[in-house]
Amino acid sequence: MRFTHETLGQRVVFASGDAPAAVTAEVAALGATRVMLIAAPAEAALADRVGADLPVVVRHDEVVMHVPVEVAQRARQAAAEGSVDALVCVGGGSTTGLAKAVAMTTGVPIVAVPTTYAGSEATNVWGLTDGEIKTTGVDTRVLPRSVVYDASLMLSLPVEMSVASGLNALAHCVDSMWGPRVDPIDQALAGEGIRGLAAGLPAVASDPAGLEGREQTLYGAYLAAVAFASAGSGIHHKICHVLGGMFDLPHAQTHAVVLPHVLAFNAPFAPEAERRIAQAFASPTANEGLAALRRALGAPRALDDYGMPKDGIRRAVAPILAAVPGNNPAPLTEENLTALLRAAWEGSEPA
Structure with a gap:
């Protein structure tokens, strides 16, 4: 048996019914004081709950499937203007993908709060779409530092x-x-x-x-x-x-x-x-x-x-x-x- 296996470094917290407290603790552990909260309009209510006790300085809701490059660029600009030191994304794969696009160019750490079963939060894979061409790659900067899984956030998913x-x-x-x-x-x-x-x-x-x-x-x-x-x-x-x-x-x-x-x-x-x-x-x-x-x-x-x-x-x-x-x-x-x-x-x- 001969192989090399690399395990990615990430904290994973399963906390059914307790996402707000768990996310607040993960952000505090990062020493972050200026959070960019990313969530699509459809996830606004969940994001309100999760981010209630966070030091949010930027709220960003332009989330588009397959992460078009122009959408990623606007999110990066918002992060830079807000001098953010942590990203909290609440949503599915498109939301996590947008946070990854910001992290890839800024190095700002991500705390991911999934609301679907997409799995992007546990990988170091990013994806961006330019016109009809979707490009994917691997970058250690895009791996969320922490993931908080709260099954109660999935109850509203049809x-x-x-x-x-x-x-x-x-x-x-x-x-x-x-x-x-x-x-x-x-x-x-x-x-x-x-x-x-x-x-x-x-x-x-x-x-x-x-x-x-x-x-x-x-x-x-x-x-x-x-x-x-x-x-x-x-x-x-x-x-x-x-x-x-x-x-x-x-x-x-x-x-x-x-x-x-x-x-x-x-x-x-x-x-x-x-x-x-x-x-x-x-x-x-x-x-x-x-x-x-x-x-x-x-x-x-x-x-x-x-x-x-x-x-x-x-x-x-x-x-x-x-x-x-x-x-x-x-x-x-x-x-x-x-x-x-x-x-x-x-x-x-x-x-």
């Missing part, structure tokens, strides 16, 4: 969005099984992440007001993100980043649609990873386990439903081929990638 966001987290687990830097620790974390998500998401769907399902889903989403940060971005995420940036598709739903097609594509060429995924689902095969979960959740099915044009299949092939890591388990060609994208666009069964 079931439909919870399902999409949770399946996005599940995609982190699956991609981590064969990412470009994958090691056995990543696979162990990803397997436990799948188990947590497979237990938590049906509970959220059946009892949206229940805290236990939300906690299990958060737990799984966190493990998924930690595994993904180490293993690196595989074929699934390269596909979704290209499609999301090119056609402005909703992030979580895009991942939820593409996931079963990527799993079916790679599983025959990665038997050990397939066995681990199946075991985490407690299913005979990985594909059957994911399919059963998707049926139980009424998961998103077709990219066509979210605004991707049919001719987008042809347009996306070349940039995806250029982005996918060379060590992907299944050989990728223009022909089989086109077939995968067509099936995801139509919402047909994975081949």
Whole structure:
């Protein structure tokens, strides 16, 4: 057994029902006295609660999906004008992504308070979109210094969005099984992440007001993100980043649609990873386990439903081929990638 595993340095606080006090403590531990509070208008009420006892000097609410570069620049300017020494972001992946964009150029530390299961808060990965091109990278400055997980903040997240966001987290687990830097620790974390998500998401769907399902889903989403940060971005995420940036598709739903097609594509060429995924689902095969979960959740099915044009299949092939890591388990060609994208666009069964 020969591998090198790097663990990212981050404090993680699970504090159901106690986010305001936990966030205040994390900001105080940083010695920060001038906080920039980032939250989209839809999260304003939650941000009010979380930031009630913080020394907020800048309140910023321009949050846009996929973090366009011009939006990032305005946020950076607001941070500079306010001489902020800490960022507190309350929201999903787009909000966390905006905080990362500010941290990347300023070095200001982030305390992240997620309200979805996106997982961006536990990675050192950033993403910015310029026109139709979404660029991602890795930078230690963008890793939030602390994360406060409060499952009670998820109770207002509708079931439909919870399902999409949770399946996005599940995609982190699956991609981590064969990412470009994958090691056995990543696979162990990803397997436990799948188990947590497979237990938590049906509970959220059946009892949206229940805290236990939300906690299990958060737990799984966190493990998924930690595994993904180490293993690196595989074929699934390269596909979704290209499609999301090119056609402005909703992030979580895009991942939820593409996931079963990527799993079916790679599983025959990665038997050990397939066995681990199946075991985490407690299913005979990985594909059957994911399919059963998707049926139980009424998961998103077709990219066509979210605004991707049919001719987008042809347009996306070349940039995806250029982005996918060379060590992907299944050989990728223009022909089989086109077939995968067509099936995801139509919402047909994975081949």
